[in-house]
Amino acid sequence: MTSLLSAILCSSALALILKAADSEGNRYGILLGNYIVCAVIALFSCRFHIVLSPITAVLGIIGGILFLFGLLAMQKSISVNGASLTSAFSKLGMTVSLFISVVFFHETLRPLPLAGIFLSILAIFIIHHGTKDAAGTKFGLLLLTLLGNGLADSMARIFQAFGSPEQEESYLFVLFATAGILTLILALREWNRNSAPVTLRSLLYGAMAGIPNYFSSLLLIHALAALPAVIVYPVFSGGTILTVMTASALLFHERIDRIQKAGLILVLIALVLLNL
Numbered sequence: 364m365t366s367l368l369s370a371i372l373c374s375s376a377l378a379l380i381l382k383a384a385d386s387e388g389n390r391y392g393i394l395l396g397n398y399i400v401c402a403v404i405a406l407f408s409c410r411f412h413i414v415l416s417p418i419t420a421v422l423g424i425i426g427g428i429l430f431l432f433g434l435l436a437m438q439k440s441i442s443v444n445g446a447s448l449t450s451a452f453s454k455l456g457m458t459v460s461l462f463i464s465v466v467f468f469h470e471t472l473r474p475l476p477l478a479g480i481f482l483s484i485l486a487i488f489i490i491h492h493g494t495k496d497a498a499g500t501k502f503g504l505l506l507l508t509l510l511g512n513g514l515a516d517s518m519a520r521i522f523q524a525f526g527s528p529e530q531e532e533s534y535l536f537v538l539f540a541t542a543g544i545l546t547l548i549l550a551l552r553e554w555n556r557n558s559a560p561v562t563l564r565s566l567l568y569g570a571m572a573g574i575p576n577y578f579s580s581l582l583l584i585h586a587l588a589a590l591p592a593v594i595v596y597p598v599f600s601g602g603t604i605l606t607v608m609t610a611s612a613l614l615f616h617e618r619i620d621r622i623q624k625a626g627l628i629l630v631l632i633a634l635v636l637l638n639l
Contacts, residue, residue, distance in 0.1 A: 366585040371602035373579035377572055378607045381438050382446040384568035391550035392561035396569020398543030401577040409532035419530045426518040427541025433511030440504035445617050450607035451630050452505040454600030456513025458483055463517045464592040479636030482629055490626035519583045520592050
């Protein structure tokens with residue numbers, strides 16, 4: 364349980380740092396600093412001794428692509444929808460993780476957790492009504508955040524099933540190195556297109572984000588090794604949403620309207636049901 368609670372705090376810190384860094388120029392600079400720090404921490408964790416089986420390498424590369432996609436969607440959504448709604452949809456991605464756990468790993472869902480899934484779908488529709496605009500971009504970003512982070516979080520469960528526990532740090536190194544290389548390519552492309560350089564300030568923000576990002580992934584793997592996924596994902600999601608909502612209100616004076624608030628309340632109720 365300690366690993367799970369620590370993962371919640373780290374995941375919340377990541378969202379809040381991205382919110383604080385929202386005004387930085389080249390958005391890829393923040394992500395680049397984040398993934399450099401994550402890769403360095405992973406390298407130190409395995410004492411510069413990378414041990415990779417083919418399956419670990421493949422899972423790490425796939426995970427890196429998914430993590431970058433999820434974080435890009437989250438970063439863009441935070442600037443449009445705020446940290447609270449974005450964090451809620453990020454953690455609603457656990458419905459994707461639960462679907463994968465049930466379909467591919469034969470974990471079972473009882474009636475109440477199943478009701479929680481349907482309630483979360485209802486919450487999505489309510490929040491959609493509260494965020495829709497002419498182009499639909501606000502809600503589209505929320506859905507991309509849900510899908511990207513749900514698939515990224517599922518990699519912890521997939522690695523726990525097919526990977527080797529002794530290669531855990533090596534897996535995370537490949538994951539974050541892959542995401543970092545892809546981010547560097549995107550950052551250079553943005554620099555050439557819009558003359559928006561990667562600044563030292565954006566890299567420092569990214570380095571701050573990288574520490575909780577790395578440990579959130581590592582601690583989630585530890586939690587999944589000790590507890591069933593049908594418990595870990597709902598608690599991880601609900602705890603992060605509550606923490607980010609509280610901190611955003613206190614630190615950034617972020618407010619949400621009544622419809623969105625009703626949707627978030629339904630999300631939290633759904634997460635409780637998923638945990639029964």
